[in-house]
Amino acid sequence: MLFSRLLLAGAFLAAGAFPALAAEPTMAPMPGMPMSTPAPTATASPESSPPSATPAPASGMDMSSVHYNANGVMSMHGMAGMHMEMSTMDPATMPSVTDVGTPMTREGSGTSWMPDADTAYAHMFGRGDDMEMTHGALWGRFVHTATPRGADALVAPGWLMYMRTHPTSAAAQVGLRAMVTPDPFSVGGQGYPLLFQSGEQWHDQPLHDAQHPHDFVSELSLTYSGRLQNAHSASLYVGYPGEPALGPPAYMHREIAYDLASAPIGHHWQDATHITFGVVTAGIASTKFKAEASAFTGREPNEARYNFDPVHLDSHSARLSWNPNAFVAAQASYGFISSPEALAPLLNVRRSSASVLYTRPLGFDASWTHALVWGRNDATDGERANAFLYETEYRRNGNAVFARFEQVQKSGMELVLAPPLAETTYYLGAYTVGVVHDLPHRSGKTVGGMGLSVTLNTKPAALNAAYGAGAPVSFDVFYRLRSAPLVGQRSSR
Template identity: 35%
Template sequence: MLFRTASALAVMTACTAVPAFAQSSMPGMDMPSQSPWQWHVHGSLSLIADGQSGPRGGDKTFFAGMIMAMANRDFGNNRLELQAMLSPDPFMGRAGYPLLLQTGETADGTTHLVDRQHPHDLIMGLSARLTHRFEDGSSVFGSVGYPGETPFGPTAFMHRASGEDFPTAPISHHWLDSGHITMGVVTGGFSKGPVTLEVAQFTGREPDQNRFDLDPVRLDSTAVRLWWQVTPDLKAQASWARQVSPEQLEPDVNLRKQSLSVEYGHGPVNATIAWACKQAEHGTEKPADAWLAEARWHVTDKWSALGRYERVYNDELAATPYWVAKTEIGGYRTFAIDDMTSVNLGLIRQFNTVPDALKPAYGRHPDGTVAFVTLKFHRMKM
């Protein structure tokens, strides 16, 4: 299989390095000072060689990932949190990368992306959150983001422990967590014990094909999400949203969406099971469902296994909607550089299941092979 080499990557991030409380140092940390600020920078940057088979497939080698900077400080019973996140994705080109059975957004403002994953915006997040803690342990909070994350669905795939090491996006992305880049979102919430309730007003239109700018703020849509920390290792969420005009190519279509998920993490194992459903607000089409089950297992301190299964009812792959499925199996070897820097070298095999009606378009056994090298790093001051 031949892979075409993509053009150069340029990534830039800026964050004011603000010292923090702690009086002891950790590897990779600067000496402490008396500033009330804490900060943390996290990065995950991957070089990916992607090969997708069949008539709708293709090959591409590209960079993807993100750099996230966070700062927070306490004053009295209040905490202020600031976050900025950048991505090299726009440098892979507007058409993104080949990914069989993936749909969502557009590369040129004229046609839908089909069998390709769109690049994420250069500016993935700029947000601020203020939390007030009460004496009884409960708290209220408010946040603004431009871009920010809509409180809908499970933790976004690049942030949840079970999904962060996969080199490509899930095909359920636009059902479950595409709101992780929302061009304007205002959220308020309340926490008490194991329960957190979030309510948001957000911009329903998803990012356009111009990945280097910020799109207009509309705040025309609504989302509600309830989190329940069932045990220290298990959390669940239920969420609902009314999303106004999410697709610029179908501006008159509004969506109603629901989601349920559970996320588990204990020792070397992390897993997520999620479901979501979306339906046109005034349409007569059958609701479109998506299911996801994924896991990461650190077999040893050097070797890790990855597995993901998805099944979606998609009406964008062809003129008629169909159930399709994707299974991904693979793993990676971790090479530690220091306590806060590592490189993962891995391989994923993807197996796609399509109905007989789509086999002339996809081939009898459409599959994919994805090799990747990922640099991960953390820097913090506490």
């Protein structure tokens, strides 16, 4: 099994992960567009703003259209043929795919908001009036979990996303998002080892101590949005699959996810609805607030990872998002999820969530990011459980250090333990630290990196019979490919 995973991971890595990640646009460069752009030179910024970086203007560029925003980032306005004011150098002036009234810098998973100051690791290009973007990542990972319930595995999880906007008028647009993953065949139906993880099933048995693979098509969504009066906008998002307005931006879309591939063990308390087969979300937003509501399918994806599951809009949620400035994104949300687990069809869950994300830019491809996330499940069988997460990453000069600390309540039944252990709820911990070093690469090209993470898991002594005595230690050695950062911006995916 390990040898076959090695061959599979090697094939993906030798192919350059996903070809679209390394490919350069075939169209002629537009003025100011980050195509094979030389590395920028850092410049000083006002004391009230974070340090930034600005590339030298392209030869022949009309500098009368060049402006600098509050962060010292260069942008261009009034380009010929554009129906809307768009900037290829500063995504803060470009519309989000999911809402024409908010900036591209806030683009998260589904319709969620990220901090404006996040770095965008992506390839961006244009086609007529349309904006197009691809981004993604792929890992070759050796995972070791040392307990009687642990395992070793060589896997290659990853994802690739395509986004496009098409203006329908000066105040409205259609947005398309499509996301795919090799997980079903590069990870396998049983998932990868992850102590204390739970949720979904394989061969009609509940998974435990493993993160399930994601569906091959992880998002396929359309959005129609338009500007309203008084700097407001309205949007309608339809996904099959997609993500409802519930929880924070999914872990795969947060900044740390480009270096830390493992899912949080509180995933099914916080953001597990990021792949839902059938979602309709309506929202209204201002420059700092967004209120939205969703109807969606409560059942989680089945173990057939290549198909499209049935649509049953039997669940609902609501979320309030708040971005008070360029560095912070906060949300609070609540949802009713009908029969999420196929193996417990009569069990419904009420999920509550709150989160705060903070990003402090430190220069080109340099930042310090933080995330605080709380999630709670109230099940109809009476079980109430909380999950708390803090994660952080400091990146500078091609190196990064990161950490994720979690405390989660899980029942013995959730962990697939036999009675009497199944009848108790336990406090579990996962404390991960890691480092990544980016390998030399050409500007604007796909970036490779080598890294290592170590996780200390904590548990009560009552679980020694299942997991062994003491605090288990796991580690993960990996090679990672990701998109390059967009030049001269401080933006989000």
